[in-house]
Every structure is written in C-alpha cells, then in structure tokens.
Amino acid sequence: MFILTLILSLTFNLARSHAESTIESQIFDIDYAQSLSEDHLVLLSNGLVAKIPQEDSDHLPQIHKLAKSSSMYRFSLDSNRYIKKFETVGFQTKSASAKVRFQQPSPYIPTTIESLAVARRYFREARYHPKESQCFNRAMVWTFEWWREHSLKSNKILIYFTRNYIRRYNFEWWFHIAPYVHVMDNDKVVERVMDRKYTSGPLDFQNWTNIFMRNNPECPVISQFSDYADYPYSGDCFIQRTNMYTYQPADLQMNEAWGFTKENFDIKEVTQAYFEAFDEILSK
Amino acid sequence: MRTFKHSLFVFIFPIFLISSCLLVTEKKDKTKHEAAVVRIELNEDGLYLAKFSTLNSQINGTIPGSLTFSLNGDKLLTFIRLFAGKPSTWHQQGVYQGKRCPTLEDDLNLDGFIDIEEAMNVTGKMIIPLDANLDSQEAGENFYPISDNSGYYHYERLASLKRIQKDLKNEDLDQTDHIVKLNPNEELILAGRVVLILGVSEDTLLPETIVGLGKRKPYQVFPITCGIIQKLSTTPGTPNGDVIPGPVAEIEEGQDHPDSTYDDLRPHPIPIPVPEEEEDGGPEET
Numbered sequence: 001m002f003i004l005t006l007i008l009s010l011t012f013n014l015a016r017s018h019a020e021s022t023i024e025s026q027i028f029d030i031d032y033a034q035s036l037s038e039d040h041l042v043l044l045s046n047g048l049v050a051k052i053p054q055e056d057s058d059h060l061p062q063i064h065k066l067a068k069s070s071s072m073y074r075f076s077l078d079s080n081r082y083i084k085k086f087e088t089v090g091f092q093t094k095s096a097s098a099k100v101r102f103q104q105p106s107p108y109i110p111t112t113i114e115s116l117a118v119a120r121r122y123f124r125e126a127r128y129h130p131k132e133s134q135c136f137n138r139a140m141v142w143t144f145e146w147w148r149e150h151s152l153k154s155n156k157i158l159i160y161f162t163r164n165y166i167r168r169y170n171f172e173w174w175f176h177i178a179p180y181v182h183v184m185d186n187d188k189v190v191e192r193v194m195d196r197k198y199t200s201g202p203l204d205f206q207n208w209t210n211i212f213m214r215n216n217p218e219c220p221v222i223s224q225f226s227d228y229a230d231y232p233y234s235g236d237c238f239i240q241r242t243n244m245y246t247y248q249p250a251d252l253q254m255n256e257a258w259g260f261t262k263e264n265f266d267i268k269e270v271t272q273a274y275f276e277a278f279d280e281i282l283s284k
Numbered sequence: 285m286r287t288f289k290h291s292l293f294v295f296i297f298p299i300f301l302i303s304s305c306l307l308v309t310e311k312k313d314k315t316k317h318e319a320a321v322v323r324i325e326l327n328e329d330g331l332y333l334a335k336f337s338t339l340n341s342q343i344n345g346t347i348p349g350s351l352t353f354s355l356n357g358d359k360l361l362t363f364i365r366l367f368a369g370k371p372s373t374w375h376q377q378g379v380y381q382g383k384r385c386p387t388l389e390d391d392l393n394l395d396g397f398i399d400i401e402e403a404m405n406v407t408g409k410m411i412i413p414l415d416a417n418l419d420s421q422e423a424g425e426n427f428y429p430i431s432d433n434s435g436y437y438h439y440e441r442l443a444s445l446k447r448i449q450k451d452l453k454n455e456d457l458d459q460t461d462h463i464v465k466l467n468p469n470e471e472l473i474l475a476g477r478v479v480l481i482l483g484v485s486e487d488t489l490l491p492e493t494i495v496g497l498g499k500r501k502p503y504q505v506f507p508i509t510c511g512i513i514q515k516l517s518t519t520p521g522t523p524n525g526d527v528i529p530g531p532v533a534e535i536e537e538g539q540d541h542p543d544s545t546y547d548d549l550r551p552h553p554i555p556i557p558v559p560e561e562e563e564d565g566g567p568e569e570t
Contacts, residue, residue: 029438109531111539118540144546151543153533182532189532205524220521227520230333230350232363234519241529257348257367267549280551 020084021132023048023075028174031163041166042083045248046134047173049166050075051082081172106263108243111153112182112189119183119192119202122146126196133277135176136248138197140273143179143244144265154181157193158240158249159209159219160228165236169214175249176212180205180241205239213237225252326473327445329355331519334479334511336366337385340397343484344369347435347509351414351479358446362414364429364439369508370485371433376426376505377415380478381408381464385510395493400482400505407478407510409464411452414479418443420451421463428483448472462497474513481509 023044031041040052076084113119126142139156146152158177165171178195183202192202198211210216219237222228228238242252245262247269254260271282332353338346349366364377386398386406393402415424418441431437449472456465466472482505484490494502 031440107531109533112533112535114535114539148543148546150540152540182528184535189528191528218523220519221524222521226335226348226350229365230335230352231331231519232352233354233361234331235521238521239524253348253367257346265546267546274551275554278551279554281554282549282551284548284550 020079021077023050023077025073025075027073031166038167039082041163043174044075045250047136047175047177049081049172049174050077051080053082108263109153110155110182110243111151112184113152114184116183116185116192116202119181119194122150122152122181123194123196123202125149126194127278128196129278131279135178135197137273137277139177139179140247140265140270141277142194142196144270144273146179147244147265152181154179154194154244155191156180156242156244156246157205157208158242158252159212160238160240160249161212162228162234162236162238163232164234165213173212177246177248178208179244209237209239224256225249226256229253326471327355327475328515329357331355331516332474332513333516334513336479336481336509336511339386339403339507339510342396343488343490343506344508349481349509351511351513353474353513355445355474358444360418360443360445360448362418362439362441362443364414364481365437366431366481366509367436369431369435369437369483370488371431371435373431373435373483373485374428374504375431375437375481375483375508376413376428376500377439377479377481378410378463379412379414379474379513380404380410380480382406382478383476383512385478385480385512386507393493395491397491397494398507399494399502400497400507401495403480403507403510404462407480409462410480411464411466411472411477412448413463414439414441417441419447421465475515477513479511479513480507482507484508 023046025044025046025048027042028045029043031043037054039054042050042052044050073086073088075086078084113122125145127138127145143152143154143156146154156177157180158175160175161171161173166174178193178198180191180193181202182189183192184190190204192204193199193208194202195208199208206216206218209219213219213236217236219239220235222238222240225240228240231238240252243262245265246252247266251260251262267282274280274282332355334351336347336349336351338344341347345368347366347369349364352363354361354363366375369375384406386403388396388398390402390406391398392405411421412418413421413424413426414428416427417423417425429437429439452466452472453468454465484503484506486501486503488503488506490502490506494506496502497505
C-alpha cells in the first residue's frame with residue numbers, strides 16, 4: 001500500500017508539470033507579490049493557483065478587475081502555470097439552493113461502513129476518468145453515487161494550502177477536497193479518505209495529506225473556514241471536515257458567516273459535477 | 285572656619301553639579317536607549333489578528349472578516365479580508381487611536397445606527413490609513429480597496445514598521461482632518477488598537493441622521509466592521525487525534541441498500557453532434 005501510494009504521489013508530482021493547458025474558472029483571490037523576486041498568484045475558484053510574472057505587472061490591473069466579477073474566464077496557461085491569455089466565457093450564477101437557515105439543522109450522522117473490505121469495494125466502484133478535472137466535481141459525483149447505490153452518508157475532507165506553502169514550493173493548488181468515510185476496523189471506527197484520483201484505496205488522513213505535502217507535516221484540524229483564511233502566513237496546511245453535501249470552500253465560508261447549511265444534494269451542483277468531471281449529463 | 289567651609293563648598297559643589305549633570309545625561313542616554321529598546325519590544329515579532337465584528341448589521345447583515353499583521357523585524361505584512369459586504373464598494377480602512385469598538389451604547393442621536401462621528405468619539409482618529417502604501421499617512425493617497433460583485437475583497441501590503449513609526453512622529457500638517465500623528469511621548473503599539481472598516485454602496489438607503497466626514501459622503505464613511513488588534517500566541521487547529529469528533533453511527537442491519545430519491549436522474553454521455561450529410565448532386569438531366 002505504501003509503495004503504491006508512493007508511486008501514485010510521484011505520478012501526481014510528475015503530472016503537475018504538464019504542458020500548456022486551458023482552464024475555465026472564476027477568480028477566487030489574488031495574492032500580490034511582496035518582493036521583486038516573487039510572482040503574483042491568481043487563486044482560481046477551482047483550486048488551481050495560476051501566476052503572473054513580476055515583469056508582467058502591467059496586466060495586473062486587468063486581472064484585478066476580473067477578480068471583482070462573477071464571470072467565468074478561460075485562462076491559457078503555460079507549463080509553469082503562467083497566464084498567457086484569458087477571455088470571458090460566461091456569467092456564473094450562485095447556487096439557487098443557497099439560503100440562510102435560522103434553525104439549528106438536524107445533526108449529520110455519517111454511516112459506519114461495516115468493514116475495510118466493504119469500503120474498498122465502494123472505492124473500486126468510484127468512477128475514474130484520466131482527464132484533468134476539478135476535485136470538488138469528482139468528490140460530488142462519488143458521494144452522490146455512493147448515496148444512491150448504497151445509502152452511504154459519507155463525509156468530505158478539505159486540505160487548505162497556506163500562502164506560505166504555495167509560494168515556498170510554487171504549489172499549484174490552494175485547496176483540495178475528497179470524500180472520506182467512517183469504517184469499522186478491528187472493533188474501532190476509523191476515518192478513511194476515498195480519493196480515487198490519487199490513491200489506490202482508502203487512506204488515513206496523514207497518508208492522504210502526505211501525497212500533497214512536502215516533508216509530510218501534520219496539518220492541523222480546523223473547524224471553521226476562517227481558521228484558514230485569517231492565518232495566511234501560519235504553517236503549511238490545514239484540514240477541515242465537512243459533510244457530503246458541501247461542494248466548495250464557499251459553502252463553508254457561508255456556513256460560518258450566516259449559518260448556511262445544506263441538508264441535501266444540490267442537483268444543480270451534481271449535474272455540473274457530472275458534466276465537468278465525467279463528460280456526462282444527469283437527466284431523466 | 286567659615287571661610288574654609290565656604291571654600292570647601294565652592295570647591296565641592298561644582299563637582300557635585302558636574303557629576304549630577306553627568307548622572308542626568310547618563311540617565312537620559314540610558315532612558316533613550318531603554319526607550320529604543322522598549323519601542324522595539326513593544327511590537328514583538330509574530331502574528332497579530334483583529335477579528336471583525338459587524339457594525340450596523342441592519343444594513344449589511346453579518347460581515348465576517350479580519351485583519352492579520354505578520355511582523356518580522358522591520359517587515360510588517362498586512363492582510364485584510366472581508367466577506368459579503370456590499371458589491372463594488374469602496375472601503376476606507378485604518379488603524380485608529382482608540383482601544384474600543386463602538387456599540388449601540390454610543391449611538392448619541394438614538395437613530396439606531398453608529399455613524400462615523402459617533403464611532404470616532406470612541407475610536408479616536410485614524411493613525412494608520414490602510415491604503416495603497418502604509419509607509420506614511422500620505423504615501424497611499426487614500427487608494428483603498430473596492431469589493432467585487434459578491435462584496436468580497438482581500439488586501440495585502442508590505443511595509444516598514446520603522447518608517448511607519450517615524451512618519452507618526454512627524455509634524456501633523458493638517459490638524460483639521462480625521463488623520464492624526466501620535467503624541468510626542470506616545471509610542472506605536474499595535475496590540476490593543478482599533479481597526480475600522482467603512483463604506484457601503486452608493487445606492488444603500490441611509491437615514492438622514494447619518495453624517496459624512498470632510499468631503500466624504502455618508503455612505504462612503506459608514507462604519508461596517510470593527511476589530512481590536514491582538515497579539516497571537518497560538519495558531520488555530522488541533523492535531524488530528526484518535527477520537528472521531530461528532531456522532532458515530534452504529535452499523536445497522538441492511539444499511540447497504542439503494543436510495544430511490546434520485547432514481548429519475550441518470551447520467552448519460554454527452555451526445556456527440558452528428559454532422560449533417562451533404563446531399564448528392566446527381567447527374568444533370570438533359
């Protein structure tokens with residue numbers, strides 16, 4: 001298992017130095033360079049970190065303006081994730097199911113899978129597509145299908161990469177999300193991440209974060225989004241647990257701000273997820 | 285005898301005076317050195333955080349956000365984030381003299397809102413404008429951030445703490461505006477100071493009792509969040525222990541079964557458009 005994980009993590013690292021690519025996304029944030037030797041980082045809503053070199057700072061005001069819009073953009077990136085060009089694709093509306101809850105939601109109790117063997121069986125059922133796709137779309141399809149086929153109430157885990165880490169290692173993501181489940185193992189319930197894209201089986205949290213983190217640090221567990229967002233220069237990473245209905249970090253930000261809570265799958269998001277991650281349409 | 289005593293006095297007194305002066309000078313030097321040491325030590329390296337609490341929530345609802353200072357020697361990195369304010373809104377932001385955020389208790393005209401005048405009765409005037417350049421009060425030229433269409437913005441600047449401190453000791457060339465320098469014997473201590481964020485969109489309906497500030501209109505300087513800067517001794521997060529947080533379900537007989545809620549929705553491959561066949565022209569009739 002360890003050797004397979006190592007091979008997969010190497011593959012992940014190699015896969016990161018891909019050729020030119022085109023990405024469609026909104027802009028989540030911009031991290032401006034603090035010195036002449038640094039690039040400006042453009043954090044995209046899909047979790048990718050694109051870059052603008054210092055010497056190209058003339059384009060910054062334009063990108064800055066884009067960041068204020070809810071539009072979707074198509075970015076052409078070179079092999080080092082520098083933005084070569086961008087164009088407007090369309091206007092992304094917020095999820096129609098977003099609404100403020102004023103009542104305490106009913107507690108979310110995830111299913112306990114009876115054994116690791118069963119968890120591995122669910123893992124193998126998860127779709128795999130070799131194309132590059134968004135982690136939150138894959139995670140949404142996997143959890144939706146486990147619910148539909150097995151009534152499995154799973155969870156999701158997010159790993160946030162701090163700006164310290166992103167700059168130090170020129171890392172390309174600011175977050176990654178994957179499902180995880182409760183599993184009975186040797187008379188004890190354990191948590192296992194089911195990330196079909198990057199692992200060959202269920203993994204504990206530390207082995208899963210080690211795939212993405214150099215030097216295998218222990219990522220502190222946080223319970224609210226602001227514990228990551230308010231500490232951009234602290235440590236290298238944070239992890240946060242959430243339920244299977246969460247789509248992206250924005251859900252957790254809204255949960256913290258206004259108590260926004262999801263108690264069902266948002267079919268618009270699930271439909272979007274099938275389309276982007278697996279080239280399929282969810283329909284009657 | 286009197287003459288000797290007098291002579292002795294005349295001889296010894298100046299020595300006493302000189303040595304006293306030396307002592308005083310030495311003490312002054314030491315005080316100056318101590319002051320320099322104290323000034324540095326007043327702002328320890330590390331992280332400072334001001335979590336924002338919402339002001340006038342009846343206008344904006346709850347607006348989460350914060351200011352983070354990262355101080356490393358002379359390098360001061362400032363990071364501010366604000367979520368879900370008004371869209372495309374200019375936000376004046378700054379560190380103020382005072383140590384307390386305003387509350388409804390400070391609503392002097394009892395209109396149910398805290399305007400900038402009522403806020404500054406509590407917070408005092410601004411000492412560090414968090415604008416385009418923190419190194420001096422004038423350098424940033426009041427370029428403040430503007431939120432995006434969702435009301436979110438993020439602000440980040442690197443500055444020299446020494447330059448900020450030096451500027452705060454310069455002469456205040458305009459004592460009528462809302463920005464002040466520190467008093468001559470006052471030091472800049474970050475911890476404990478108030479951070480105030482102002483501004484709503486122009487189309488926000490505000491009562492006529494809300495006032496502006498100088499040439500700024502009421503909506504431009506309407507207080508929306510406030511926080512107190514605190515030195516952080518810890519960072520968030522806990523190690524992931526063995527105990528699973530939250531409820532853990534029992535394994536139930538027959539729990540593995542399909543759910544029919546979404547039975548009517550099935551994934552289908554995206555149809556590939558079939559190109560239209562061209563019509564065959566055929567031979568011309570003769």
